[in-house]
Amino acid sequence: MTSDERSDRTLTMNTNTTRSYKDLEKGIELAKLTYQLTKDFPAEEKFGLVAQMRRAAVSVPSNIAEGQARHTTGEFIQFISHAEGSVAELDTQLILSIELKFRRDVGAEAVFELIGELRRMLNVLRRKLAARH
Secondary structure (H helix, E strand, O other), X not given: OOHHHHHHHHHHHOHHHHHHHHHHHXXXXXXXXXXXXXXXXXXXXXXXXXXXXXXXXXXXXXXXXXXXXXXXXXXXXXXXXXXXXXXHHXXXXXXHHHHOOOOOHHHXXXXXXXXXXXXXXXXXXXXXXXXXX
């Protein structure tokens, strides 16, 4: 059984807690990595790109937690979609920061990997919730 198959089986057994908890852990890790990654950006970016990236990163686990707290599937789906949007926003901002030479690709690898993992996990969660809804 592959990792994705195990995740799907776990998700099917308990969609509202087991999988979203894993997503929340990954989202918190993404926020921590983003804070570390942006700490050495130019000072003039403190209220620009740094603030935007940190806000997007913090938004991911926050939306997962808020969606789960709503206790309705429709609202949970909506908040998972917001988290997906924040992941996409952070991905774009990270690409921009590399192109502006605020960060090297090497330093951003872990964040890009986590972004990809979160995209997959949130997509699976949203689809499974929608199938039950």
